Amino acid sequence: MPFATAPLHLAVALADSGWHPAARREQAADAEQPTRAGFWLAQLRTAERGLLDIVTFEDPLAPRPGGDRLDRVRVRLDPLLLAARMAPATAGIGLLPTATTSFTEPFHVSTAVATLDVVSGGRAGWLARVSAHADEAIEAGRGELSTWSEQELFDDAADHVEVVRRLWDSWEDGAEIRDVAGGRFIDRERIHHIDFVRGRLSVRGPSITPRPPQGQPPIAALARTPEALRFAGAAADVVLAAPQDPQQLPALRAVVADAQAQAGRSGATLHLFVDLAVVLDADERRARERLARLDARDGATWAPGVPLFAGTPARLADELLAWRAAGATGVRLLPAALPRDLDAIADGLVPELQAREAFRRMYEATTLRGLLGLPRPANRYSARLSTASQAAAGPPSR
Numbered sequence: 001m002p003f004a005t006a007p008l009h010l011a012v013a014l015a016d017s018g019w020h021p022a023a024r025r026e027q028a029a030d031a032e033q034p035t036r037a038g039f040w041l042a043q044l045r046t047a048e049r050g051l052l053d054i055v056t057f058e059d060p061l062a063p064r065p066g067g068d069r070l071d072r073v074r075v076r077l078d079p080l081l082l083a084a085r086m087a088p089a090t091a092g093i094g095l096l097p098t099a100t101t102s103f104t105e106p107f108h109v110s111t112a113v114a115t116l117d118v119v120s121g122g123r124a125g126w127l128a129r130v131s132a133h134a135d136e137a138i139e140a141g142r143g144e145l146s147t148w149s150e151q152e153l154f155d156d157a158a159d160h161v162e163v164v165r166r167l168w169d170s171w172e173d174g175a176e177i178r179d180v181a182g183g184r185f186i187d188r189e190r191i192h193h194i195d196f197v198r199g200r201l202s203v204r205g206p207s208i209t210p211r212p213p214q215g216q217p218p219i220a221a222l223a224r225t226p227e228a229l230r231f232a233g234a235a236a237d238v239v240l241a242a243p244q245d246p247q248q249l250p251a252l253r254a255v256v257a258d259a260q261a262q263a264g265r266s267g268a269t270l271h272l273f274v275d276l277a278v279v280l281d282a283d284e285r286r287a288r289e290r291l292a293r294l295d296a297r298d299g300a301t302w303a304p305g306v307p308l309f310a311g312t313p314a315r316l317a318d319e320l321l322a323w324r325a326a327g328a329t330g331v332r333l334l335p336a337a338l339p340r341d342l343d344a345i346a347d348g349l350v351p352e353l354q355a356r357e358a359f360r361r362m363y364e365a366t367t368l369r370g371l372l373g374l375p376r377p378a379n380r381y382s383a384r385l386s387t388a389s390q391a392a393a394g395p396p397s398r
Helices: 036-048 079-089 108-121 134-139 143-147 150-169 226-235 246-262 284-298 313-326 340-355 384-392
Strands: 010-012 056-057 095-098 126-129 176-179 184-186 196-198 201-203 218-225 238-241 271-280 306-312 330-336
Touching: 010 036, 010 271, 010 340, 036 056, 036 079, 056 079, 079 095, 079 108, 079 226, 095 108, 108 150, 108 201, 126 150, 134 176, 150 196, 150 201, 150 218, 150 226, 184 196, 226 238, 226 246, 238 246, 271 313, 271 340, 284 306, 313 330, 313 340, 330 340, 330 384
Parallel strands: 010 056, 010 330, 056 095, 095 126, 126 218, 218 238, 238 271, 271 306, 271 330
Antiparallel strands: 176 184, 196 201
């Protein structure tokens, strides 16, 4: 089966003061939050207290929608650098910073995520984002990409991911021999050029960074369109979808599974996470009132682009288990306002799920691949792997 099975996995997406455009104006919010390391560290520790699998860090390269409004947060911190700062201060949770394939070089992404995997002890991943926004292309100095079709953008993203994966494998395990007496630091026979040439990419390699502790840190991809679903199924380990109803999940799974098979990855374990925006309170009415208050402060009804839930942690637990029953292996929660809604996730939702035997009570693995039930992959360039495969096949036929 290509899809992972129970238990339920939980992720949280952190962005600014929260996902609601008026989150900064909540009473507990501090206008300087998005630029303070201490704020982000507090959120990571809350998520880890809740034993969540993953925290994702967003990286839109242009300001959020809102025109020239000055009452919305418009600053951004680099997600890879932020995750690296948080890694030594956390111990169990997976860290998935976003890097946009359209505007970043795969060589730099591969070394940055590999480095994050080292400093986190094997808890790194990468959220591969594909941008089709003309304003982002212009902002990043790649205005020509604004004329590309969706198919061209996702073909380019697939090449980008392939280069990153090959660079992670360009150093075999054990390539660092550190032979002080013999005067050799590396075994050159275990370091490989990748010689990738396709589309706009021409990358010889190898990486300057040894193979990450996980071998291949997990890759996640947003899947909001059919083309994005096919890209995610072909290239990613975690698909982040946003169906409006659990009944839509079987069709999404079919598209993803077909893309996975077409890419020759039918045997690989794959996760399908559902994105869900949340406003939480111990009282149902107060949760709805808080959402209405946030909307009033912003002057518009919030439309997060994913299903929106406003209610109690207990009722949210019902929703999450319904998504799991329909075929989701996990849910990524988008808190409307920080720290309030993240606190409710860790201290309200998680105990509710634990009481129903639907969520972990301790971290059962030390790596992100371990938490997600993904085996550590063999290195594609390993001579030992090739020799073993040939031996298993037996002598050539005559």
